[in-house]
Amino acid sequence: MDAEQLRENAHKMVDFIADYYKSIESFPVLSQVEPGYLRKIIPDSAPNQPESLQNVLDDIQAKIIPGVTHWQSPNFFGYFPSNSSIAGFLGEMLSGGLNIVGFSWVTSPAATELETIVLDWLAKMLKLPEDFLSSGQGGGVIQGTASEAVLVVLLAARDKALRMFGRNSIGKLVVYASDQTHSALRKACQIGGIHAENCRLLKTDSSTNYALSPEVLTEAISQDTASGLVPFFLCATVGTTSSTAVDPLLALGKIAKDNKMWFHIDAAYAGSACICPEYRHYLNGVEEADSFNMNAHKWLLTNFDCSVLWVKDRSALIQSLSTNPEYLKNKASEGNMVVDYKDWQIPLGxxxxxxxxxxxxxxxxxxxxxxxxxxxxxxxxxxxxxxxVDQRFEIVVPRTFSLVCFRLLPPQGDEDCINKMNRDLLEVVNSTGKIFLSHTILSGKYILRLAVGAPLTEGRHISAAWKVLQDEATTLLEQYMKCFWEGDDECST
Amino acid sequence: MDAEQLRENAHKMVDFIADYYKSIESFPVLSQVEPGYLRKIIPDSAPNQPESLQNVLDDIQAKIIPGVTHWQSPNFFGYFPSNSSIAGFLGEMLSGGLNIVGFSWVTSPAATELETIVLDWLAKMLKLPEDFLSSGQGGGVIQGTASEAVLVVLLAARDKALRMFGRNSIGKLVVYASDQTHSALRKACQIGGIHAENCRLLKTDSSTNYALSPEVLTEAISQDTASGLVPFFLCATVGTTSSTAVDPLLALGKIAKDNKMWFHIDAAYAGSACICPEYRHYLNGVEEADSFNMNAHKWLLTNFDCSVLWVKDRSALIQSLSTNPEYLKNKASEGNMVVDYKDWQIPLGxxxxxxxxxxxxxxxxxxxxxxxxxxxxxxxxxxxxxxxVDQRFEIVVPRTFSLVCFRLLPPQGDEDCINKMNRDLLEVVNSTGKIFLSHTILSGKYILRLAVGAPLTEGRHISAAWKVLQDEATTLLEQYMKCFWEGDDECST
Known part of the structure; x- marks a missing residue:
């Protein structure tokens, strides 16, 4: 680690990365390689002698880049975005350069204190209630992902419940969310030992635009309570993954309060939009929540990973997650003068x-x-x-933020046939390499999701994406219509 | 995200970081700021209008750097090292630049495939048994930290046991390790719902150099089995955090096998050394293990985070950690043609x-x-x-790798007094800012730990560190001796 060598090589890497961004539209958005492609072109073992940076950069260009799906391409519309920005990238560089491990305050006071301060900034931008600020009993912490955020609050809630009802009551604890909740919740339940059949993912449909109905929740809680079960955790979503549905926080929060449940809000994707005054109303009811999470790494120009979690009662988190081995003890921590974020998260480092x-x-x-x-x-x-305006297509659920859920809706064919056609459309569109979209299924309908959010995306990319979709749809419909005319209703292309 | 702006600004950041490394020895190793220092010098809210990069860099220099504990300083000897290298830094840059989210193979095939291949490379360098390679039923995965590594294998083992004994038997499951095991194990038990009193941290002492005794383990298992409990997980350590003790893997592995327990090896720190043929024997017995973990980010020149985990039976991990929501489904995954690392870890992204x-x-x-x-x-x-050779000091446990455990041992004073003196010595040494060490306690003795491992550390830094320690010890001993002469045996300086 010689400073001048670092300088020289890192300047080369900067140019490599800047050139990548310059040429990013020239790559197929979705990588077109076949499974196992890389093993065929990479040696079986590490070299004994050092290789040159140029060699490695050449290999990255020739062997790695073809295997990259370009999340930063302006033509990436899949999943939810993963924002990269100049500022985010510079921050990552500096973080990698300093390479500190900030588990306790003392291991780099600036790392802990800046996190607390900046999360207060962001809480104010979101107009979160004061209880979430660090000045009271709450505060914010950066987690790696929303999965970790929901896990740590689930553990805090679980342990609170077990302290109240006895730890052998774990089989009685029940978690509630809509069937649109992110799969991370079910995974968190599995990790935390909540029984799978006590994880209630309540049915939603188009009548609520796939938001959780307070009536359905109340009914489920009543039934569970009557059966001797213990409702302890409710997860609401602002902007579900499939269709950006928004659960009615205010009504749900009241139910959670009445039943003494931990109320968590997962706004991983849509939370960012709520810094705009005109979207803030989607967070009305957050004052009832015990915890609130959004991913700055999705749509807020902060390179992955940066999932921001606020809690009202930090002591509940700390009770579940703290460790205090001798080799980490220090005056500042022992004196309760500081925050040690190791006790707010799963990892130590x-x-x-x-x-x-x-x-x-x-x-x-x-x-x-x-x-x-x-x-x-x-x-x-x-x-x-x-x-x-294209009558061959249908918008399946009304758009709320920057995700459009749509599908091809041909004049003929049953639901299976329509689904197959849309599956085929997605497949051909993505295999052009011109754009990348992903899909979901809602009420049995196979739906294409176009999520706008890559920093480089402009109007012309939207127009071009639409043209690709229209063109491929035209070709596909012709094939299907030919099928129909020939009386072949198996919908095979 | 304009490529030319990125280029220009990132070049500035490279120079900033290279200059940091050039001047790294000029900073106090341990940050000398007081709790709350940063809030006093940073605004209460985010700016409305953009600021210049130069402004921000000036603030980093003036406000952040003083709050940094310099893990990359050649005079950093605390905890275990956190290696930064040119290659590691360039890799971080590129990863931050591409900013892909590699949860499934399809989201960037190169990310998954390169991980599998490079972990095979590293497994070969460590001469791990073939079962850990990806060609069989096992394979490697990069976790963030050793805490996450031990958590995911504990969950896999737990769920295997629960499938066998029924999920209501969780209160019967018992975990074993020495009392020198990392605190991450206890935390993993807490997360996974293993009852605290079933987490056996078996006593070690100087007779085994703080390694776990197979006899003690056998005895504990017998007692537990006799009480109707279910031993299911054994964690051995190669290079404990306090003193780099090495548990006897071969004997322990046999016991684990006889009792059908999952056998995990935590070599977070010392695993790196075992790529040297002369240290490889410390891993003898790894062939009995179900999982093996080491942190490339500690001592193997890979910037944080990069904790490498291998398992023999990847399906056990996947059974515990997989999710398969519709919106992530894709042909390659459905066809079982690829690895999806999301199912080998806690987070999704x-x-x-x-x-x-x-x-x-x-x-x-x-x-x-x-x-x-x-x-x-x-x-x-x-x-x-x-x-x-300095008779005022004592080496407390024999050195095995690059950690030296020592203490000041004055001619007079009881154990409490000696402990206090060493606590004081650490305090004054660290407050000089010249070097940074941390401590531990073994058999009631307060011990100073000097861990060599920062990439920039050379012989002259060791000599200088020793001089600081000697000088401060001389001053301290004089104060203490004055105390003794004056009959004040409270050991207060």
Whole structure:
């Protein structure tokens, strides 16, 4: 680790990465390699002697890049976005450069304190209730992912319940969410030992736009209570993964309170939008929540990973997750003068992730961030309009943020046939490499999801994406119609 | 995200980081700030308008760096090292630049495949049994930390046991390790719902150099089995955190096998050394293990985080940790043609961490890595020799790798007094800012730990560290002796 060698090589890497961004539209968005492609072109063991950086960079270009699905491409519309920005990237660089391990305050006071401060900043931008700020009993912490966020609060809630009802009552604890909740909740239950059949994923449908109905929840809780079970955790979602449904926080929060349940809000994707005043109302009811989570790494220009969690009662987290071995003891911690974030998370070690969040907020400023988010939402609206004027397509659920859920709806064919056609459409569209979309299923309908949110996406990319979809749909429909005319109703292309 | 702006700004950041490394010895190793220092000098909310990069860099220099404990300083000897290297840093840069989220193969095939391949490389360097390679039923995966590694294998073992004995038997499951095991194990038990009193941390002492005794383990298992409990998990450590004790793997592995327990080896720190043929014997017995973990981010020149875990039966992990929501389904995964690492870990999202490991191995080569590790061990040996010729000091446990455990041993004073003196010595030494060490307690003795392993550490830093320790010890002893002469045996300085 010689500083001048670092300088020289890192400058080369900067150029490599800048060139990557310059040429990013030239790659197929979805990697087109076959499973096992890399083993065929990489040696079986590590070299004995050092190789040159140029060799390695050449290999990255020739062997790695073809195996990359380009999340930063302006034509990436799959899943939810994973934002990279100059500020986020610089923050990552600095964090990697300092390479501290900030488990306890003393191991780098700036890492802990900056995190606390910047999470207060962000809480204020979201107009979260004061209880979530670090000045009271609560506070914020950066987790790696929303999966970890929901896990740590589930554990805190579980342990609180077990302290009340006895630890042998674990088989009685019940978790509630809609059937649209992220799979991370079920995984958290599995990890925390909550019995699978006590994980109630309550049915939603188009009548509520796939939001959890308070009536359905109340009914489920009543039944469970009557059976001697213990409702202890409710997870509501603001912006579900399939269709960005928004659960009615205010009504759900009241039910959680009445039943003394921990109320968690997962706003992993849509939380970012709620810094815009016109979307903030989707968080009404957050004052009833015990914890609130959003992913700055999705749509808020902060490179992965940076999932932001706030709790009202930090002591509940700490009771579940703290450790205090002799070799980590120190005056500041023993004196209760500081936060030790190791006790707010699963791992011990942690990176200096607040740097990128802080730099993002300072280098862009709040006003630009609002414009950034609004622009994506406008682009999604534009796409929604394009789809809705083409009568061959259908918007399946109304758009709320920057995700459009749509499908091809041919004049003929049953639901299975329509689903197959949409599956085929997704397959051919993605295999062009021109754009990448992903899918979901709602009420049995196979749906294409176009999520706007890559920082480089502009109006022209939306238009081009729509053209790809239209063209492929035309070809596909012709094939299908030929099928129909020939009386072959198996829908095979 | 304009490529040319990225280029310009990232070049500035490279210079900032290279300059940091150039001047790293000028900073106090342990940050000398007071709790709450940062809030006083940072605004209460995020700016509305963007600020310049220069402003932010100035603030980093003036406000953040003073709050950093410099893990990369050649004078950092605390805890265990957290290696940064040029290759590791470049790998981090590239990973941050591509900013993909590699939960499933399809989201970037190269991320998954490179990880599998490079972990096979590393397994071969460690001469792990073939069962751990990806060609069979096993394979490797990069976790964030050793805490996550032990958690995921504990969950796999727990669920295997619950499938066998019924899920209501969780209160009967017993975990074994020595009392020197890392606190992460106890935390994993707490997360996984293993009852606290079923977490057996068996007593060790100086007679085994703090390694777990097979006899003690056998006795504990017999007692538990007789009481109707179910032994299911044994964690052995190669290189404990307090003193780098090495548990006798071969004997322990046999016991685990006889009792049908999952056998995990935590070699978080010392695993790296075992790529040297002369240290490989410490892993003898690994062929009995179900899982093996080491942290490349500690001592193997790979920037944090990169904790490498191998398992013999990947299906056990996957059974505990897989999720398969519709919105993540894809042809490659459905066809069982690929690895989806989301099912091998707690979070869903994951960074492209194999890049840095791959680049580290290629840019340094195996031979240089052996020399790198051997050099640190030689430096630790040198320090051990310096300590052992000064009769005011004592080496408390024999050195095995690059950690030296020692203490000041004055001619007078009881154990409490000696402990206090060593606590004071650590305090004054660290507050000089010249070096940073941490401590532990073994058999009631307060011990100073000097861990060699920062990439920049050379012989001259060891000599200088020793001089700081000697000088501060001289001053301290004078104060204490004055105390004694004046008949004040409260040992207060």
């Amino acid at each position: 942690r990176r200096f992730r607040s740097l990128k969040l802080w730099m993002m907020l300072r280098l862009y400023g709040q006003e630009n961030l609002l414009n950034y988010l609004r622009n994506h939402i406008e682009l999604a609206k534009y796409f929604e309009e394009l789809v809705s | 994951r960074r492209f961490r194999s890049l840095k490991l791959w680049m580290m191995l290629r840019l340094y080569g195996q031979e240089n890595l052996l020399n790198y590790l051997r050099n640190h061990i030689e430096l630790a040996k040198y320090f051990e020799e310096l300590v052992s």
